[in-house]
Amino acid sequence: MKNSYTMPDNPLLQGIKVIGIGKHGSKPLPTDQIEAISAYLSAGGGIPIQKGAFYGSLLAKGPTEEEQRLLYGSGKEASLIYDSLCADAPADMREIGVKLLSKQYLSAEEARTLGGFLFSDAPGETFRGMAASMLRMRYETEEEYRGLMEAAASTYTPGFRDAQPAEGTLIQLAEPFDGVEHSYMITPVLARVFQQAGFPVVVSMGRSAGPKYTLNTRDIYHELAGRFMRQASDLAQPAPEFGWALDQEALSPALDQWVDRRRLIFKRPFLATLEKVLNPCKARILVTSVFHITYIEKMITLAGMAGFSGVIVFKRGVEGTLAPSIAKASGITCAVRQQGGAFMTQSFEASQDAFSAYRAGADAIVQDPTAEANAQLIRRFVSNGFTGNEDFDKRVNLATALYGQGLAWLRSNWPATA
Known part of the structure; x- marks a missing residue:
């Protein structure tokens, strides 16, 4: 696709x-x-x-x-x-x-x-x-x-209205729905890593409203034959290998209808931010991304409005995604809601000495990435632990280490009554 x-x-x-x-x-x-x-x-x-x-x-x-x-x-x-x-x-x-x-x-x-x-x-x-x-x-x-x-x-389909919180600490992954143009995405691998750490995962996605139209999370999950949710109660079933795919089209046809409108007005409207923090499955942790550093605090605030208790915001990911750069400055800001309602925060940088083995002089520029090629890399990595594509392997390993550090911090600072 x-x-x-x-x-x-x-x-x-x-x-x-x-x-x-x-x-x-x-x-x-x-x-x-x-x-x-x-x-x-x-x-x-x-x-x-x-x-x-x-x-x-x-x-x-x-x-x-x-x-x-x-x-x-x-x-x-x-x-x-x-x-x-x-x-x-x-x-x-x-x-x-x-x-x-x-x-x-x-x-x-x-x-x-x-x-x-x-x-x-x-x-x-x-x-x-x-x-x-x-x-x-x-x-x-x-x-x-x-x-x-x-x-x-209020526009959610009946299967997602008044959803009950899922068992365990559900994580929602959400990055820009328009995806990438010159890199490979690692989102399904991240979902798998989080689930192996004991966190069930739902991944938000939808049709691309632009300005990028080459490859997005939705394309990759279709290529991987991922499990797409039809209702919030699907979470009671055994978790799929790459987490549950939550397609905006199934969640809310009214929101999906705006994709066509957004393509016509060219610029990103409020929905580009809002759609990433909507929380129909009552997840407790949001893992999302921002390209502009000034949006980190806004994302944490919006996540709190949406009912998330913990947040990991990735900054300066490759093309604004959840994938870290292995050459440039990137990192995460973690936030956890305290008993008084305020969020405590902590940042971790990808430039830490402990991550030096995962760094490189430059990020690879992929010409015309396809869902098929991206899915092949993902399958190869989860089967063997490596792909032979040094850029992809280093990026996944850096992401695993960095997000692991963030999750450990959230766990250690989670209020006892949460």
Whole structure:
């Protein structure tokens, strides 16, 4: 199985690439691009969700005097812009929509209401694009994430609603759903290692929403004929060798539907972070990854919201995954909830002298990695303890040692009443 997707290009999408970067880094649109977008819209062009994403980015960035010619309504008042841009959205979403366009933050209740709309089939695709873009551009608050998380949980299929905590200390592995483009993934091996250490494992995954479409966790588990969960009670069965695969499509068709929307708006919206911390199986430990160091604390906070008591956040993994670099700086930050509710943290670096045998001068660059080739390496490693691929072997051994250190720390600092 191989992901493939070609993004249909148009002036709006090119505009999103320029201005939809974030709080810092967005650039003004050049004159020729403003003219191209204006002509495109005047001619009736524009996919609704892309139009919303573009205007959400533009308002979040703050339009220049020249860019204001693209605005609807007065060009200044958020309410008039909203009425022109999001006319097909439900009337009861107007207050929240105007608040977003005014760059105001939402309460948890407002965010829950917004999430209920975003995950519904109600009309308003332009609003959906605007909201996703605006949330991403100005960064979501904890209250907004809390409301969106509750809204997402309400979309679970019946088999995952009101799940009971699994026996033992269940670990959930979660890395970016878009996977990799020039490396091999080691996630199933990690799941197997954790289970051999006495922790049952569930691995979150889903279709790639981009920007990478080459190879992801879901592809590999299909290639390995992994066991895919249909309901939370599947965890009562004997654990599969590589842990249980939790596909977003089975968990929540409403969340999976956003994959197609996210491909159209190009930039990563709030769901890229949120989907990794959703905890439908009531796991106690989350093992996840971040590429940007500034997101470590946010991931721990969100994990706490989702009910995890222990967290291991991998930083600067290869292509943002759970696989460590054997050449560059990477490591883990571990967190465990104490009796008062706060998290105690400890970091471990992959550069420790004890791990020197697993280091190398450079990480291998894999051209066009496939699920088949990746699965062959995984099967060979679990059968023999090595593959002959030095880069892969060192990466797995470094990961095993580093995560083992993290799990040992969690165990030693777990509250006695937890």
